[in-house]
Amino acid sequence: MMNYQLxxxxxxxxxxxxxxxxxVEEAIYGGVTVVxxxxxxVSTKDFWEIACQIxxxxxxxxxxxxxxxxxxxxxxxxxxxxxxxQEDMPMEVARKLLGPQKIIGVSAATVxxxxxxxxxxxxxxxxxxxxxxxxxxDAGHVGLEQLKQIKAQVKIPVVAIGxxxxxxxxxxxxxxxxxxCVISAILCQKDVxxxxxxxxxxxxxxxxx
Amino acid sequence: MMNYQLxxxxxxxxxxxxxxxxxVEEAIYGGVTVVxxxxxxVSTKDFWEIACQIxxxxxxxxxxxxxxxxxxxxxxxxxxxxxxxQEDMPMEVARKLLGPQKIIGVSAATVxxxxxxxxxxxxxxxxxxxxxxxxxxDAGHVGLEQLKQIKAQVKIPVVAIGxxxxxxxxxxxxxxxxxxCVISAILCQKDVxxxxxxxxxxxxxxxxx
Numbered sequence: 221m222m223n224y225q226l227x228x229x230x231x232x233x234x235x236x237x238x239x240x241x242x243x244v245e246e247a248i249y250g251g252v253t254v255v256x257x258x259x260x261x262v263s264t265k266d267f268w269e270i271a272c273q274i275x276x277x278x279x280x281x282x283x284x285x286x287x288x289x290x291x292x293x294x295x296x297x298x299x300x301x302x303x304x305x306q307e308d309m310p311m312e313v314a315r316k317l318l319g320p321q322k323i324i325g326v327s328a329a330t331v332x333x334x335x336x337x338x339x340x341x342x343x344x345x346x347x348x349x350x351x352x353x354x355x356x357x358d359a360g361h362v363g364l365e366q367l368k369q370i371k372a373q374v375k376i377p378v379v380a381i382g383x384x385x386x387x388x389x390x391x392x393x394x395x396x397x398x399x400x401c402v403i404s405a406i407l408c409q410k411d412v413x414x415x416x417x418x419x420x421x422x423x424x425x426x427x428x429x
Numbered sequence: 430m431m432n433y434q435l436x437x438x439x440x441x442x443x444x445x446x447x448x449x450x451x452x453v454e455e456a457i458y459g460g461v462t463v464v465x466x467x468x469x470x471v472s473t474k475d476f477w478e479i480a481c482q483i484x485x486x487x488x489x490x491x492x493x494x495x496x497x498x499x500x501x502x503x504x505x506x507x508x509x510x511x512x513x514x515q516e517d518m519p520m521e522v523a524r525k526l527l528g529p530q531k532i533i534g535v536s537a538a539t540v541x542x543x544x545x546x547x548x549x550x551x552x553x554x555x556x557x558x559x560x561x562x563x564x565x566x567d568a569g570h571v572g573l574e575q576l577k578q579i580k581a582q583v584k585i586p587v588v589a590i591g592x593x594x595x596x597x598x599x600x601x602x603x604x605x606x607x608x609x610c611v612i613s614a615i616l617c618q619k620d621v622x623x624x625x626x627x628x629x630x631x632x633x634x635x636x637x638x
Contacts, residue, residue: 263516264498289473292500296522307472313505 222284222323223253224344224379224399226420229288230257230274231403241273243412248281250416252406253399256303256325258288271297286325291317301325303346306333311340325379329362334370334378342376346401349382350392354404368395386415389422399423431493431532432462433553433588433608435629438497439467439483440612450482452621457490459625461615462608465512465534467497480506495534500526510534512555515542520549534588538571543579543587551585555610558591559601563613577604595624598631608632 228247232240244255257274259267267290275297278285284300287293291309294302301323304314314324325344326337334345347370348362362370362382371378380392381401392400400423409415437456441449453464466483468476476499484506487494493509496502500518503511510532513523523533534553535546543554556579557571571579571591580587589601590610601609609632618624 264513264518265516268518268522290501291504292518292526295500295504295526296518304473307474309473309477309501309505313477317501317504 222344222377224377225253225423226251226416227254227256227379227381227399227401228252228406228416229381229401229403230255230259231407232259232270234404234407236408238407238412240270241277243407244274245277245281246412247406247416248277248283250406250413251420252283252416254284254286256286256288256401257293257299258303259290264290264292267293268296271299275299284323286323294318294322301343303327311337311342315341328370331366331370331373334374338374338376344377344379344398345370345374346379346381347371347397348380348401350380351383351388353383364391364395367392367397371396386418386422389419390425393423393425431553431586433586434462434632435460435625436463436465436588436590436608436610437461437615437625438465438590438610438612440616441468441479443613443616445617447616447621449479450486452616453483454486454490455621456615456625457486457492459615459622460629461492461625463493463495465495465497465610466502466508467512468499473499473501476502477505480508484508493532495532503527503531510552512536520546520551524550537579540575540579540582543583547583547585553586553588553607554579554583555588555590556580556606557589557610559589560592560597562592573600573604576601576606580605595627595631598628599634602632602634 255278271293275285286301286303287299288303289308291302303325305327323343325346326342327346328334328337377398379399379401380397384400384402385405406415464487480502484494495510495512496508497512498517500511512534514536532552534555535551536555537543537546586607588608588610589606593609593611594614615624
């Protein structure tokens with residue numbers, strides 16, 4: 221049973237002086253429930269090396285590791301799953317190569333994309349960008365209302381992504397989604413562990429910012 | 430039994446107005462014995478789509494298709510093999526994921542890299558750049574003498590790459606290598622089929638330019 225509540229996607233470009241492995245470990249201490257490793261413009265060797273390092277950490281804490289886009293890396297490090305966007309490997313090809321046990325998540329920005337992905341066997345959906353974001357400039361805009369509609373029409377878990385932070389996390393959770401995916405709201409914060417812990421509590425409404 | 434004699438690597442950036450599929454088919458008519466699909470800076474979806482198209486052509490003519498770098502694409506289209514550089518997936522990881530039947534080629538620029546790749550189970554080596562080339566600016570320079578040395582020290586087939594054209598192909602073959610790998614010497618020529626045919630004959634010394 222997957223817990224999608226606080227889903228961390230990585231972006232090494234946002235880390236500044238911080239080390240990715242340390243940041244991921246701190247974020248897990250703070251309460252992150254899933255880690256997605258997302259690397260762009262790196263060699264396959266570099267992606268593989270960082271994936272090996274992150275896998276050691278996620279395994280230690282029994283947190284599922286999802287690899288963005290690259291099925292070869294997911295296979296190479298025996299990650300728990302793969303996340304594919306609309307410009308990545310088609311869902312049916314990915315499922316055939318990964319088998320039925322691995323988690324496959326699909327990015328969706330419309331009800332149609334969401335229903336197609338569910339039909340093709342996606343295990344969860346990443347829906348966004350819910351709010352405008354600098355991290356992924358090519359992402360289409362999806363408001364809270366559409367997020368709610370998508371969630372209402374699919375049976376698989378929905379994780380909301382895009383511009384989510386401690387100030388709006390609860391408004392996102394109120395749409396009924398299963399979790400929030402954040403990058404900068406955790407990785408760009410001075411105290412990564414505390415940022416994850418505060419976000420986790422916001423999602424559960426254990427604290428109000 | 431693989432025939433590495435005239436190995437075509439692709440580069441869509443060099444094609445100008447020409448279509449990649451048409452060019453590959455023409456090159457096969459001209460005598461190309463192996464096709465390596467090499468795509469940089471494209472989405473996984475685009476790479477997969479073009480690989481599906483090229484696979485149909487290579488299958489039709491029973492020419493092996495090798496995918497550059499991306500093991501996910503090689504698996505997705507059931508290509509005959511994968512070519513990895515020193516910045517790609519490590520050889521042992523690639524072999525584990527592809528199994529013993531698939532061809533794995535490794536780029537090598539020194540005797541040491543060549544011996545390591547052979548020891549790790551590479552099926553062939555791509556050695557270069559033999560001559561300076563614009564196609565792959567980051568490639569280290571390997572002269573004919575070093576090429577000869579590498580060939581003498583390994584048992585697996587050696588394909589020479591880098592700046593090879595009809596004017597120097599025979600000098601390369603004289604080092605004892607099993608074949609030449611070209612990109613622009615075929616793809617950038619006005620008559621792709623004729624260019625491949627002339628190169629093939631040069632390799633066999635059936636004609637002197």
